[in-house]
Amino acid sequence: MENIKAQIDSDQISLKLTDQKLFVKTVFSEEVFALRTINGVGIVDLVEDYNLALSFWKSRIKSLNIGIGIIWILLVIQIAIIAIVILSSFIILQQQSSGGLGTFVLLDLVLIPILIFLHFKRRRVKAQKPTLESIFRIYLMGDNRDFKFNKSDQLASEVAYIAARIEDTLTAFHKQ
Numbered sequence: 001m002e003n004i005k006a007q008i009d010s011d012q013i014s015l016k017l018t019d020q021k022l023f024v025k026t027v028f029s030e031e032v033f034a035l036r037t038i039n040g041v042g043i044v045d046l047v048e049d050y051n052l053a054l055s056f057w058k059s060r061i062k063s064l065n066i067g068i069g070i071i072w073i074l075l076v077i078q079i080a081i082i083a084i085v086i087l088s089s090f091i092i093l094q095q096q097s098s099g100g101l102g103t104f105v106l107l108d109l110v111l112i113p114i115l116i117f118l119h120f121k122r123r124r125v126k127a128q129k130p131t132l133e134s135i136f137r138i139y140l141m142g143d144n145r146d147f148k149f150n151k152s153d154q155l156a157s158e159v160a161y162i163a164a165r166i167e168d169t170l171t172a173f174h175k176q
Contacts, residue, residue: 006165008158013136013149015162017169022138026147033138033145040139041166043159045132045151053130064122071115078111136163 002018016023022033131152136159138145149155 005169006162008155008162010149010155010158012155013147013159015136015159017162017166022166024136024138024145024147026149031145033140035170037140038138038166038170039141040170041163042137042139043163044135044137044146046134046148047132050130050132057125057128057130060125061122064118064125068115068118068122071111071118075111075115134159 002020005017005019007016008014012026014023014025020035022035022038024031024033131150133148134151134156135146135148138147149159
């Protein structure tokens with residue numbers, strides 16, 4: 001039975017370090033590496049991918065905000081026109097006239113559902129803000145193996161701790 005030196009279990013990535021092996025399990029794969037074949041380990045942040053996703057997310061939010069703003073302006077203008085028509089018909093003609101108001105009411109019946117749809121879409125898009133992802137990289141003889149994980153939660157510090165423990169083990173292992 002091998003002595004477990006460090007271990008983390010998560011739904012994204014699971015790492016287990018023993019005296020002779022490193023076990024890596026992700027959603028897509030499960031691999032075992034002998035420590036003698038590992039030259040090093042590291043954590044690489046995917047900052048460029050995050051910045052690209054963040055700029056795309058911001059542009060979507062901005063376009064939704066512009067659409068919502070235009071519809072609000074149209075609704076305010078329509079309410080003002082309806083108020084002017086009603087007031088002018090009462091003051092000038094001393095009678096109630098609804099001529100032309102049907103078009104504005106019909107337009108409101110179209111614009112208000114669009115406004116509600118865009119508002120809820122904006123809330124859904126805001127909830128989907130991109131997160132910084134990182135790669136747990138294992139440097140092997142002539143090749144690298146990358147395992148992606150989300151860096152925004154507690155898992156990042158645990159993976160960093162495991163990486164440090166692996167480096168300590170590799171240093172001691174290669175000195176033997």
